[in-house]
Amino acid sequence: MARPIRIDCLQYANWSEKIFRQMRKGGVDAVHVTIAYHELFRETVTRFEEWNRRFERHADLIMPGYWAEDVDIARKTGRTAIFFGFQNCSPMEDDIGLVEILHRLGARFMQLSYNNQSLLATGCYEAEDPGITRMGREVIREMNRVGLVVDMSHSAERSTLEAIELSTRPIAITHANPLSWHAALRNKSDDVLRALGQSGGMLGFSLYPHHLRDGGACTLSGFCDMVARTAELMGMEHIGIGSDLVQDQPDSVVDWMRSGRWTKGVDLGEGSKANPGFPRQPDWFRDNRDFPTVEKGLRAAGFSAEDVARIMGGNWLAFFEKSFRPAAP
Amino acid sequence: MARPIRIDCLQYANWSEKIFRQMRKGGVDAVHVTIAYHELFRETVTRFEEWNRRFERHADLIMPGYWAEDVDIARKTGRTAIFFGFQNCSPMEDDIGLVEILHRLGARFMQLSYNNQSLLATGCYEAEDPGITRMGREVIREMNRVGLVVDMSHSAERSTLEAIELSTRPIAITHANPLSWHAALRNKSDDVLRALGQSGGMLGFSLYPHHLRDGGACTLSGFCDMVARTAELMGMEHIGIGSDLVQDQPDSVVDWMRSGRWTKGVDLGEGSKANPGFPRQPDWFRDNRDFPTVEKGLRAAGFSAEDVARIMGGNWLAFFEKSFRPAAP
Numbered sequence: 001m002a003r004p005i006r007i008d009c010l011q012y013a014n015w016s017e018k019i020f021r022q023m024r025k026g027g028v029d030a031v032h033v034t035i036a037y038h039e040l041f042r043e044t045v046t047r048f049e050e051w052n053r054r055f056e057r058h059a060d061l062i063m064p065g066y067w068a069e070d071v072d073i074a075r076k077t078g079r080t081a082i083f084f085g086f087q088n089c090s091p092m093e094d095d096i097g098l099v100e101i102l103h104r105l106g107a108r109f110m111q112l113s114y115n116n117q118s119l120l121a122t123g124c125y126e127a128e129d130p131g132i133t134r135m136g137r138e139v140i141r142e143m144n145r146v147g148l149v150v151d152m153s154h155s156a157e158r159s160t161l162e163a164i165e166l167s168t169r170p171i172a173i174t175h176a177n178p179l180s181w182h183a184a185l186r187n188k189s190d191d192v193l194r195a196l197g198q199s200g201g202m203l204g205f206s207l208y209p210h211h212l213r214d215g216g217a218c219t220l221s222g223f224c225d226m227v228a229r230t231a232e233l234m235g236m237e238h239i240g241i242g243s244d245l246v247q248d249q250p251d252s253v254v255d256w257m258r259s260g261r262w263t264k265g266v267d268l269g270e271g272s273k274a275n276p277g278f279p280r281q282p283d284w285f286r287d288n289r290d291f292p293t294v295e296k297g298l299r300a301a302g303f304s305a306e307d308v309a310r311i312m313g314g315n316w317l318a319f320f321e322k323s324f325r326p327a328a329p
Numbered sequence: 330m331a332r333p334i335r336i337d338c339l340q341y342a343n344w345s346e347k348i349f350r351q352m353r354k355g356g357v358d359a360v361h362v363t364i365a366y367h368e369l370f371r372e373t374v375t376r377f378e379e380w381n382r383r384f385e386r387h388a389d390l391i392m393p394g395y396w397a398e399d400v401d402i403a404r405k406t407g408r409t410a411i412f413f414g415f416q417n418c419s420p421m422e423d424d425i426g427l428v429e430i431l432h433r434l435g436a437r438f439m440q441l442s443y444n445n446q447s448l449l450a451t452g453c454y455e456a457e458d459p460g461i462t463r464m465g466r467e468v469i470r471e472m473n474r475v476g477l478v479v480d481m482s483h484s485a486e487r488s489t490l491e492a493i494e495l496s497t498r499p500i501a502i503t504h505a506n507p508l509s510w511h512a513a514l515r516n517k518s519d520d521v522l523r524a525l526g527q528s529g530g531m532l533g534f535s536l537y538p539h540h541l542r543d544g545g546a547c548t549l550s551g552f553c554d555m556v557a558r559t560a561e562l563m564g565m566e567h568i569g570i571g572s573d574l575v576q577d578q579p580d581s582v583v584d585w586m587r588s589g590r591w592t593k594g595v596d597l598g599e600g601s602k603a604n605p606g607f608p609r610q611p612d613w614f615r616d617n618r619d620f621p622t623v624e625k626g627l628r629a630a631g632f633s634a635e636d637v638a639r640i641m642g643g644n645w646l647a648f649f650e651k652s653f654r655p656a657a658p
Contacts (some may be wrong), residue, residue: 039373041374042370042371045370045427045430046426048430049424049427049429049430050426052429053426056658059658073505095378097375097378097381098374098378100378101374101377101381101434104433104435106429106433121516145552176469211629261567
């Protein structure tokens, strides 16, 4: 049997030829990359421009991903398809018309909020969560229309449950783990995960140490057991990988992610005074070359080859197929 | 025989359902519409947004045109395909990376200058024409790469000849007439037209009164005789229609076109103190419903049915086919 399709539904690196070659070594067919945390529209366009230059320079390693079919094209041509997403709604500013513009430019995932309250929804670090806003309802409808996936990875509980309810197309939590496995503000309750699975949505399991039991010391078998328990809760069709892999970024970048321009101080987010920067990855998942290791771990945990193929990329591919095209009028 | 393909390679109207219905009445399969004169990038994005709303509201009459194939789709579904263009390079500001972004958003034609000197080339109203600038050479190469057509309709003679020479893909003068037929700063010399034809480029004949012999009193047979003489000069494959039709625009719009933000005064452009606003159209070409009249005029002037079909749209379609896709790497 050919190796399974491998899709990682979230990474954020200081992109370079080295990393693209690691993607190829790890046999990663598609990656959803974050291109905005707090960037407004024009800044986000510059991020797209930078990716255009990368596609030109590294045409033998990567290609833009617009549609599910591009995963197959990438696979057949030995490249990795890059799909774009935002971890916040800042790129659309206050203009609902930018939803379609950003989708046209290649955006395929957009979080409605990032830790804080946004114009659309509440972030997971706010004390209060009043749910999806008036504008949020309009924007979810527009995202559903054009084919931009609602991502609630950094959103708060009520907002997330309401987004699942309001969205007429399945939504995603591209990178998080169950709260019941590891208590972190960013991880998700069983209620959220159950509603997500029942609505046809997808969870991408995070490999970011702050989302893992025991952090960087988390074991592969511990991670895979958690995957097995989540499959029981959500259904085998609704889980995949969203590693949240951060590579080669200076700590100034984690500052930008956490503090943006919303505070004059420093927000430590998931970090702490003792550990303010990027945390150390588990030694069984250091970079893109370790996807086959995760695959072996899942097999060892008792998953069938077919189920491993689903988790490693098949489920995301099926989700891409139903999510990215504009809805029928 | 089915009616010929009809493509108008320049219009600029105060768009409305009324005008879209006139396009359908006139059997116009595709129109290249101007969406920027002096608009910078973000303003231009708003123009794309406004068109997205029109495509949503009037999906039975119009559709976005990205590729030559869309003309066939429009024809088969009884709609008009709308292709986008800029009459100036202002939408790309000082950022060559925006060329690919704007192409992705749907831009298919961009003038290197509009009457005045730009960062790229000289306009036809300047006293001096130093030719294509350093940045202009870079941008022409990038436009060639991504498939954005160089349009020199409002550029000066030397800049235009150099653009024809420098561009590795054929360029267009989407809306102008021969200077030898009607002396206007906007019309083009035989040298330019000959070089344009020899390089595989296209001229779109303008029906804007200031570009016509006798202005609004120009006769259909006089116009068609001019077409015949230009066909002899350039070759039958290099001519089409670019009517420069302006409809339902208030005179404030002609002020924006001519004066933008570059003067605190008022530039009358092709107008005059006695006639500062939009001029009156010839009575045989008032709006999109009159394309069949032009067709009949060309037949009466002695063109074969095949040649009329080329002029009315076949030549533009062939040009679209070779111009809009990215160049092979």
